[in-house]
Amino acid sequence: MTIVDTKLTRRSLLAGAGGMTFCIALGSGGVRLMSQAQANALANAPVTPWVRIAPDGRITILSAGAEMGQGSMTSLPLIVAEEMDADWSKVVIEWVPADAKVYGYKDPFGTEQLMWIVGSRAVQLYYTQLRLAGAQVRTVLIANAAQRWGVDPATLKTEPSVVVDPASGARLAYGEIASFGTIPVNLPAVDASELKARKDFRLIGHAVPRRDVPAKVNGSAQYAIDVQLPGMVYASSLHSPVHNALPKVWDPGFQDASYARPERWNDADVRAMKGVIDIVALPNGLAVVADHFEDAIAARDALKVTWAKARADGFDSDRALADYVRVHDDPNAPAVIVETKGDVAAAFAGAAKTYEAEFRSDYGYHAQMEPLLVEVDPRLRNPERPRHRLARLSATWAAASDAARSATTRPNV
Amino acid sequence: MVSFTLNTRPVSVEIDPATPLLWAIRDHVGLMGTKYGCGAGLCGACTVHVDGAAVRSCQTQMSQVAGKKVVTIEGLSPQSSHPLQKAWIAEEVPQCGYCQSGQIMQAAALLAQNPKPSRAEIVQHMEGNICRCGTYQRIIAAIERAAREG
Numbered sequence: 001m002t003i004v005d006t007k008l009t010r011r012s013l014l015a016g017a018g019g020m021t022f023c024i025a026l027g028s029g030g031v032r033l034m035s036q037a038q039a040n041a042l043a044n045a046p047v048t049p050w051v052r053i054a055p056d057g058r059i060t061i062l063s064a065g066a067e068m069g070q071g072s073m074t075s076l077p078l079i080v081a082e083e084m085d086a087d088w089s090k091v092v093i094e095w096v097p098a099d100a101k102v103y104g105y106k107d108p109f110g111t112e113q114l115m116w117i118v119g120s121r122a123v124q125l126y127y128t129q130l131r132l133a134g135a136q137v138r139t140v141l142i143a144n145a146a147q148r149w150g151v152d153p154a155t156l157k158t159e160p161s162v163v164v165d166p167a168s169g170a171r172l173a174y175g176e177i178a179s180f181g182t183i184p185v186n187l188p189a190v191d192a193s194e195l196k197a198r199k200d201f202r203l204i205g206h207a208v209p210r211r212d213v214p215a216k217v218n219g220s221a222q223y224a225i226d227v228q229l230p231g232m233v234y235a236s237s238l239h240s241p242v243h244n245a246l247p248k249v250w251d252p253g254f255q256d257a258s259y260a261r262p263e264r265w266n267d268a269d270v271r272a273m274k275g276v277i278d279i280v281a282l283p284n285g286l287a288v289v290a291d292h293f294e295d296a297i298a299a300r301d302a303l304k305v306t307w308a309k310a311r312a313d314g315f316d317s318d319r320a321l322a323d324y325v326r327v328h329d330d331p332n333a334p335a336v337i338v339e340t341k342g343d344v345a346a347a348f349a350g351a352a353k354t355y356e357a358e359f360r361s362d363y364g365y366h367a368q369m370e371p372l373l374v375e376v377d378p379r380l381r382n383p384e385r386p387r388h389r390l391a392r393l394s395a396t397w398a399a400a401s402d403a404a405r406s407a408t409t410r411p412n413v
Numbered sequence: 414m415v416s417f418t419l420n421t422r423p424v425s426v427e428i429d430p431a432t433p434l435l436w437a438i439r440d441h442v443g444l445m446g447t448k449y450g451c452g453a454g455l456c457g458a459c460t461v462h463v464d465g466a467a468v469r470s471c472q473t474q475m476s477q478v479a480g481k482k483v484v485t486i487e488g489l490s491p492q493s494s495h496p497l498q499k500a501w502i503a504e505e506v507p508q509c510g511y512c513q514s515g516q517i518m519q520a521a522a523l524l525a526q527n528p529k530p531s532r533a534e535i536v537q538h539m540e541g542n543i544c545r546c547g548t549y550q551r552i553i554a555a556i557e558r559a560a561r562e563g
Contacts, residue, residue: 069508069546209505216510217501217517218493219446219486226445274429294436297452369450369458369511369545 019178022137022187024050024102033133035183050096051080051137057161057175059086062096064103064126066117067212068368074211075123076130082203083134083196084141086174087161093211105129128192135190143188144181145172160202227375233277236296237287238303245310249281266304273299317363325360415475419444420488430476434468435459437475438485446486446514450543457542460515461485467522486514489521497521500559508546516542520556529560 021036033050052060061080065072077093080086096103104113105125138158145163146153149170157164161174198205215221240247250259260281270279270288275295280287286303290296327333348354416425419442426437438447438461447470450458454472461470462484463477489495493502497517507513516539523530523538530538535556544552 069510213502213505213507216507216513217498219514221510292440294432369456
């Protein structure tokens with residue numbers, strides 16, 4: 001549940017006492033496994049360990065699946081573990097850093113590598129590459145066991161975290177192999193035909209408990225809102241209660257904070273409130289920066305802003321729903337046919353029995369319970385592009401304070 | 414300065430007595446398990462116990478807890494051993510998990526009063542705790558399991 005610092009991950013995974021470490025490096029076309037030797041040979045390339053087998057049998061696998069309760073952080077390492085034939089009880093999951101160039105899947109609709117965990121993409125788009133990576137690790141483990149026993153690797157099999165020689169009954173646990181094994185500079189290629197058959201899956205398709213659950217019953221799961229940085233201050237922004245209404249706090253042609261007119265809101269009153277550091281005009285509202293979260297919220301609530309007229313003013317969802325029903329019931333209402341398939345009228349006319357029911361649904365609040373937020377760390381370079389309004393707040397504030405600041409978004413859990 | 418007991422530990426917080434308890438717990442003491450959801454007493458994510466009763470910490474002023482015993486999700490049990498926490502894992506209740514500290518604290522107050530609640534009593538008691546992932550059926554199943562298995 002922690003947020004991973006690239007350097008920390010490198011250190012913790014590379015530093016262990018012996019063991020085998022498989023790496024991943026900047027690539028095109030999606031994630032690709034490589035040996036640590038090969039990775040180290042890539043001067044200045046961002047290389048990070050991805051799978052590490054420790055001599056005690058512990059297997060650390062990094063997960064690129066941002067966890068929002070859908071299970072991705074468990075599923076992605078589980079796919080690797082399946083093809084590795086790892087003992088799942090010995091697998092420890094750590095987060096990958098937020099670096100799409102290294103850890104992203106290939107965008108199915110473009111050329112970039114992405115880490116967007118959305119629209120059921122994680123398992124679909126990482127699946128094959130993670131399986132191939134897991135199979136490569138297994139191949140390396142088998143090769144090491146075969147060499148030690150002086151047998152043909154093709155005759156060996158694996159059970160969870162153990163290489164087995166069916167002819168002699170000899171067994172070598174993955175941890176033991178990690179204590180003496182070597183990884184070839186160029187990893188053996190594995191093609192899709194060598195992957196496990198679906199009927200042999202021990203993990204994929206089976207009910208495996210999600211790894212994020214235990215931390216979510218004792219308060220230890222860390223969310224973006226829980227991150228505390230030294231010297232951190234808090235900001236809370238006020239937006240229009242109606243979509244797209246702008247506050248009357250700027251001169252026309254708003255481009256940056258210099259167009260803001262503090263005399264148009266209760267600036268002095270709010271600045272005098274406890275803990276308030278600054279009030280920042282945004283393109284779509286105002287934000288208060290304060291020492292504590294509660295001070296920022298209290299000050300934001302005290303802001304008095306007049307909102308400009310918006311297209312959505314006076315919108316009434318009950319009336320809108322009634323309008324839809326009226327249009328639906330009116331055979332002469334103008335309609336656009338999107339798709340035609342079969343003859344609905346004829347099918348109904350010829351049906352032995354027909355049913356009629358009416359369903360209406362309200363506008364639902366489709367948002368998460370954790371308030372939208374972003375942490376901004378001025379020490380970070382090369383951040384993710386700020387994507388939403390709070391990130392823009394930070395950019396605005398940074399400009400105002402004339403400091404080199406930047407924003408990054410963090411995983412949710 | 415307001416003094417109270419937090420998870421068996423006496424604490425004193427330099428804070429305006431009108432500040433909600435939630436911020437003393439999170440930003441002053443630094444226990445992050447109690448969540449800020451709506452800040453208006455509508456969602457239940459910030460539920461904690463004050464002298465054994467489930468309250469919304471975003472609607473409870475510091476002046477109201479002076480000298481009292483506050484328990485958060487971190488103090489509910491040692492090593493997540495409360496029957497509800499075990500049942501929550503067994504039923505795999507949480508999805509995003511953001512509301513679940515509040516859900517568990519709300520449920521714990523029920524079982525403390527009524528160790529064998531009926532399904533209807535559970536539903537009624539949990540009514541004010543919102544889950545945006547929609548884990549309600551599993552929440553009920555977990556409370557029933559905790560009541561059954563103790």
